Amino acid sequence: xxxxxxxxxxxxxxxxxQMAGMINASEGPPEGVPSSGIMVLNDPGEGRSLVIALFESxxxxxxxxxxxxxxxxxxxxxxxxxxxxxxxxxxxxxM
Numbered sequence: 001x002x003x004x005x006x007x008x009x010x011x012x013x014x015x016x017x018q019m020a021g022m023i024n025a026s027e028g029p030p031e032g033v034p035s036s037g038i039m040v041l042n043d044p045g046e047g048r049s050l051v052i053a054l055f056e057s058x059x060x061x062x063x064x065x066x067x068x069x070x071x072x073x074x075x076x077x078x079x080x081x082x083x084x085x086x087x088x089x090x091x092x093x094x095m
Contacts, residue, residue: 001036001054001055001056001088001089001092002054002055002056002057002058002060002061002086002087002088002089003052003053003054003055003061003086003087003088003089004052004053004055004061004064004065004068004084004085004086004087005050005051005052005084005085005086005087006050006051006053006068006081006083006084007048007049007050007081007082007083007084008048008049008050008051008079008080008081008082009047009048009079009080009082010047010048010078010079010080011047011048011049011078011079012044012047012078013042013044015076015077015078015079016040016042016044016049018076019040019049019074019077020040020042022074023038023040029053029064030067030068030071031067032063032064032067033053033063033064033067033068034055034056034060034063034064035053035054035055035060035064036054036055036056036060037053037054038051038052038053038054039051039052039054040052047079048079049079053068054089054092058088061086062086065084065086069084
């Protein structure tokens with residue numbers, strides 16, 4: 001499994017809630033993004049988020065990264081992407 005981690009900064013709690021609602025209302029990832037899942041970690045007090053998109057293969061992650069970089073920002077989004085990093089997932093254990 002692989003993960004693309006995008007760090008957003010300069011946001012606020014309301015914008016974070018709106019983004020979460022948009023993601024939860026969608027039927028799946030955006031077109032061209034072969035993601036198998038997503039997790040968003042928010043820190044409303046500091047106005048930052050980590051958006052972690054999961055992929056089954058490195059090829060899928062790189063294709064998803066390319067597609068996401070080419071997309072326009074979601075309408076009404078607040079803040080900026082300050083970094084994007086690509087990882088191989090070492091452990092994914094949920095209780």
